[in-house]
Amino acid sequence: MKNIRSRNDKPVLWKRISIFAYLLTLVGAVLTISYMFMMGESIRLDEAQSIWQSSHSLGRTLEIVAQDVHVPMYHILLHYWMVIFGTSVEAARYMSLLFFTLSIFIVYLLARTVLSIRWSLVLTTLFALSPFMSWYANEARMYTLLTFFTLLSQYFFTRILQHKQGWGGYAITAIIGVYSHYFFLFTLAAQAIYFLFNRALFPKGSLKKFIAIAIASLLSLMPWVYYFIQQGAAGNTRPLLQSPSTIDFFNVFSQFMFGFQTDAVNSIILSAWPILVIVAFMTVRRKMKLDAPVGYLLFAGFVPILLAFVLSFVVTPFFVSRYMMPAVAPLYIAAVWLLSRYSKKVAISALVLWCATVGYMFYLQMSTPLNPVREDYKQAANYIEENATVNDIVALTSPFTVYPFEYSYDGDSQIRTIPFWDRQNEGGLPDFNQDTLGGEVDALIKGHDYIYILASHDQGYEEEVIDYFVQRYEQTYTKEYTEDMTLHVFRVGYNPQPVIMPDTQ
């Protein structure tokens, strides 16, 4: 490719139009992939939560979100979005897709700070068609909103570093971006650390400006923090996550590159980690100096993840790959920058290998039911609809999974949870109590023939619940729909007119 290393070329008008047209084509490809492969996915727990939380009045929505672990920008936007476009999961997902498509343009601009036009377009393509990004671009959650603001922040930060300008954009992005996701603060923290170690690279007076922007951002967040604390500081709704392991740490990078894969495939990917030594060798090249913007992007790609990993041990576990999404674009840009330093032959060979591998992984991600982030409530709900009768009962464990199930279920059976959750009268989630399980179950199954237990998002007591039933009742059916989602059917009553069950699996 021509001008591999030239990033100072300023395109003439026709070139700009061509670039814009290409980016629009990319957006078209993203929308096509979304329509053909992603929109049909079953609603997921978190999506159900987003829709439910945003479906109330604005005041009530803020109250609910404040009792949760998120900041409200996404929910406010979704609230009004659903007013216009409806409350279907597809409609909610389209808002995430919107922010993702906008991010595509910002990623291009960010890439242009260190790459030539052609390489920036290559990078943008890789980002837009990344299996990891595509998954969250089609999820009714705040992650593409987070990505959008993070990319803007990274772009303006890089402009300050390179051209001593962009302070206004950086400030506005920082002040508003803190409301997109708490993890946006990690992006700002990484920028602060980078600045402190590289002050000489920044224009004079930068320290004062950064301090002012930091204060403004924190002040802008203060009203929400106050309200959040007043609502209980999410005491009952924090997700139960375990402290991350080193495997989790590398899984983040593996997922960034290859999307979500089964344990077996993931195991192979992680075991091949010594291959990264070859990548290290590739960095040893004459005149391949790491200039400041590239150095920053590498920093932005690793430091937030490291910070989150450490804090997950020291403070509270919250290390999940979707929270680290702001690191995807910088890491991709750094990788493409490395490739761009090589000859056309080497670079194109590596790119072909990259695209072929990732393309195959994308296919695996979409086709395997054991995709670890897939939650097929739709299929499970369809099955129960077809087979359960009014004499049967459906029980969801963990209780909060009742939301995505109810979204997809249109059958005749009653729906309950284990442990029992009176959503109308009680506030937070019920705790599990082994001692009261027997009594709860007796009350649950009374008068019913079969119980359909859909177990997912194990909160640490799923095995006990299922074992309880296995020891006392006849299990007539079981099916694993996706990883961590299994349907168990038990006969709990004896109807003179037996219902014909499908084959036991």
Added chain:
Amino acid sequence: MVQNNPRFAFLRGEHNKKFLALNVMFAILYFVAITFFFEHGNIYLFVALIIGEVFHIWQIIGFSATTWNPVQDRRFDEKFDRAADVFITVAGEPVEIVEETVRAAKAMKYPNFSIHILNDGFVAKKDNWQDIEKLAVRMGVNCITRRIPGGAKAGNLNNGLRQTTSPYVVVFDADHVPKPDFLKKTMGYFVDERMGFVQTPQFYKNQKVNTVAQTAWDQQSLFFGPIMKGKNRSNSVFMCGTNMVLSREALNEAGGMCEFNIAEDFLTSLFIHEKKWQSVYVDEVLAEGLAPEDFLSYYKQQFRWTRGSLEVIFRYNPLFRRGLSWKQKFQYLASASYYLSGSVVLIDALIPLVFLYSGVTAITTSSMTLALIFLPYIFLSLYLLQKTSNYSYTFRAISFSISSFYLQIHALIAVLRNQKTSFVVTSKSAIQGNFLYLAIPHMIYIALVVIGVALAVSREGVSNSLIANTAWAVVNIVAFIPFIMAAAPDVKSKIRTFKDSHDMFLSRKSPQKSEVAKENV
């Protein structure tokens, strides 16, 4: 003195103490982790792995200590003008190469020096020894043709010393062409009466000729950049055989140039330092020479350097030499012990191979902790090499260093068995040929890996251990590939040459071109 020429970028490396310290810390952390926090596998493999890691830590500490603070605070007097004898050592090099060097030597700006060609062509039985004498006459310089053999280049220099008298001696190899200001920028250091010698970089001007020459230079850039600059602080700069100025008094005190070691310059430096003389490295390219242009010449040159340095460890171990400071002992040992790395490379290459054939490992781990420690360590180490050499170092240089394991082990065995190795002057013109036989061990390794993978798959299927060990073996193979390719015959240029000659043949046959030719006649 900072030269801004981009060709000399290797002299302007950055020395970041924080990164150096961090690198040492990572190395120690990695060592502690694999020694104490992972389940040990086979005890012999484990011990071998630990020995290798101890060596790596030693090398990293050596590099970090050397490059920590490259200050050069020797006194210098611009007006220094004492007499110097300029020696140009010749042993069969082409006359035109010698002529260029002599011409440049004559052009040096300094008030008081004389030029002597030290002609070893006669004792080395070279055909052109008389042409060198004629050249000297033609150019009006002295020629000292040695008649009594012995001591190779060192013997030649000692012969020259016996027949000259100036208090200072300048040495250039036949192909190292000095710049006009060479003496002006080096002699002034002898204002310090205890200055033993002044060394300047050995820069290769033909580095772009081919891959071998370029890689030979890339390796040198690290040595003549941050490493030699760093040795100034501990007064442990050593002579490199050319582009240097010596005090005759210092040389005499050390017994002259050492004739019984193949790396005579290295050992002579040690003897001079023992007598408490000073040395300095001038980080400015003041002469330009020729890199080996073919793989065989490169290989022989590396073998000679390895052999000479290893002999210093086993026969003149700096640790036990009197007269050297502890910093000097450390530096000499660090430099010489680099050539033991071949054994460690072999150990590291064999560990995954042993697993493939037997299922036995050195350590066992079910987490990614090893990766979490090792990857930052390796990336930082390589980044430091880049930073300190101002991004002059290359992967090919690393490849050649790693792939030299066989010749280093060969040299080690030769030293331990006290086998004689003759001094062979590095050829100044490319020797054509197929030198793949020098890469046979590497090719055998690749074949063994392929077979090993097949065996391992049949033994245990595609397990995590298999993937990891195969990945390590692939890393070694990737490191060997540039070396193997350099040893292989230059097929591309042969095809090009064939095509060019074929095109020429066709163009003679073409009627149109024949008619044009007729018209021209």
